[in-house]
Amino acid sequence: MDQSLLVFMTVAEKHNFTRAAEALHMTQPAVSQHIQALENSIGTKLLDRSNKHVRLNKAGEIVYRHGKEIEGLYTRMQRLVDDLMHTASGTLSIGASYTFGEYVLPHAIAYLQHHYPLIKPTITIGNTKEISSLVAGGQLDIGIVEGALEHDKLHAESLARDLMYVVTSSSHRFGKDEDVSAASLRQETWIVREEGSGTREVTERMFLEQGLNPSSRMEFGSTQIIKESVEAGLGISLLSHWAVRKEISLGTISKLTIGGKPVEREFSLLTQHHQQHTKAAEVFIGILRKRKGWPEQA
Template sequence: MAMDQSLIVFMTVAEKQNFTRAAEALHMTQPAVSQHIQALESSIGTKLLDRSNKHVRLNKAGEIVYRHGKEMEGLYTRMQRLVDDLMFTASGSLSIGASYTFGEYVLPHAIAYLQTHYPLIRPTITIGNTKDISALVAGGQLDIGIVEGELGLEKLHAESLAKDQMYVVTSSLHPIGTADDIDAARLQQETWIVREEGSGTREVTERMFLEQGLNPENRMVFGSTQIIKESVEAGLGVSLLSHWAVRKEIALGTISKLTVGGRPVERDFSLLTQLHQQHTKAAELFIAILREQKGWPEQA
């Protein structure tokens, strides 16, 4: 059983924005592509595409059909995989999304564990901010999402996986780099290197500033944790980062981590799945690996 061929052709045209490129991708002739589009438009009762000399664009009706077509595509794929799972083989594709800290510093270890024990499962990884990953899980484009922080979204089931502990990090050569704990007031004059708006790490940093009564004037905004780590190492400033992100540098002795007021700042790693979704065998196994924290890197 397969999805309606005319709908598949329409979605390809929408993605390629061009009849010729769509025909090439589908290994069809251009007139055949046009016939499928006409058949679909006739069936639905309205035009779905705005055609110009160079590009083909979706109109409002086309956008609705395309969005629902993508959801149907996800359902068909899941249906086939659930049928395949009746064979009790842990195989097939598994789409995983994660926000940056988890995706870059924890997920690779969990995937390595999965591949060692279940080599027939083929994972694909999407890294994005919490908002984007949540939307992809809700829309059925991802089987599983792992994000930092709590969020309430319809269509989503969220459960806490683990606590992420975050520390003020400095170069080990920084004047405060030899301390284990520091008074918040001492951090007011430091240059702070923070992530961009919309980042989970930035959100926790702002929360810490608020709780500790801090409002540092010297701030730099960098779009990746890796750049922040390099900059902290080079003595450019201080930051608040997850212990997962700096475990190697801590072990090497190039970065120091400090608590403020005697304890790290905590947030949750949350596991997201679609509400009322029947999981494939591959998804079930990987969720179990995540819950049991198998293959996760050791804490620094």
């Protein structure tokens, strides 16, 4: 990778020439020379400098963003060459949306580490838009997101079916039931995820399909606080079985279907179009496809 571009990216991330020089084990004048050489090559200034801070200008933001993509391509190139002579090893960057990333992915990673200890995974958790953008930009090798996705740079493969249930406290009036009618849930307080969440999107779709329009709602920003609130009797919610399987086994939360069926959604596996995978990525994709190490849904 071009040394001047690497120096520029380090300065942008450290916001300071001195700290960048320390991180790169270079002198500060050498850092300045690399920045000047890159700016001369590009044909414009890339940084706004002050006495205390260094910030990217508009041109610098463009160069930095594409520099991260180049860095990802260079890293992948090096790993592919290394793979020609070695077994599956090295870094593997994985991104996932919240439900899969917090409740399913750790089990798959544990299986990976047990059978392929030379692979060193890094995990990024975010919403579908964030993860797909990072995969498309080459900053993640693999993404797992909720629902189907169309993106001109990405290949999306259906990976898993997620079963979602209405959940209540075990002491709730429906806590001993297995199935309820939509009409019986209209007066309940519903606890929902924030706008933009995949779980929220499925919940709103369920409301529409079942003719539900709850007048009492609470909106929380994480599944964990929703589970705690349901256990405390604050209301009911729609959550993935993966997210509540422990609480169900402990008997603190009960799951219900509406009309005899759980709500279903899909998780998709994202990779770049025409991307040549490293052995580490191939191994992990195989684990995901075969559902090795995953918790089962009942």
